[in-house]
Amino acid sequence: MKQNIPNHFIEVYQTPNGAVYQSNKDRCFWVEFNGAMTSYKVLCFYKFKKAVDNIDLDLMANNSDAVYDYEIIAPCSCERCYVLTLTEIAELKELLSGAKVMLELNSILYERLYSVLV
Numbered sequence: 508m509k510q511n512i513p514n515h516f517i518e519v520y521q522t523p524n525g526a527v528y529q530s531n532k533d534r535c536f537w538v539e540f541n542g543a544m545t546s547y548k549v550l551c552f553y554k555f556k557k558a559v560d561n562i563d564l565d566l567m568a569n570n571s572d573a574v575y576d577y578e579i580i581a582p583c584s585c586e587r588c589y590v591l592t593l594t595e596i597a598e599l600k601e602l603l604s605g606a607k608v609m610l611e612l613n614s615i616l617y618e619r620l621y622s623v624l625v
Contacts, residue, residue, distance in 0.1 A: 520606040524598040527606035536606075540599060545587045555582040556603040559596065567593045 516528040516537060525540035536552045538545050547555055558580055567575045578596055580589040591599065 520602065520609045522598070522602050522605065525602045527602060538602075540602065541589075541595065543587065545582075545585060547582065548584060551583045551585065555580070555585075556607060558582065559599055559603055562596050562600075564593060564597060564600075567596070 512528065513530075515532045516530050519527040519529050519536070521527075525538065528537040528539070530537060530546075533546065535546045535548050538547060538552075538555075562578050562580075567578070576592065578589075578591050580591065582589075589599075
């Protein structure tokens with residue numbers, strides 16, 4: 508799964524299906540999913556996560572119409588377009604949610620450590 512990841516990438520979160528990396532050098536996040544690496548500026552990363560979170564998995568799972576078999580996501584400022592199945596969307600939701608939690612945890616730890624040192 509892991510491609511040749513540059514040394515300056517910092518792993519934020521990883522699942523068996525993908526990974527999210529932070530690149531301070533590039534000032535963006537990199538999402539590795541379905542064998543492809545895609546970069547996102549911070550705001551676009553959170554907009555992408557919100558778009559994925561807004562997909563109703565229950566509706567997809569409980570509807571037999573072919574229109575519910577796939578979801579198409581075209582993130583902002585990105586050349587990549589995702590065409591995902593129900594399972595892939597669930598995997599991507601898990602990856603992005605875990606990355607967000609890790610980023611929030613990092614911010615909380617930084618605040619706590621910084622307030623103790625000042």
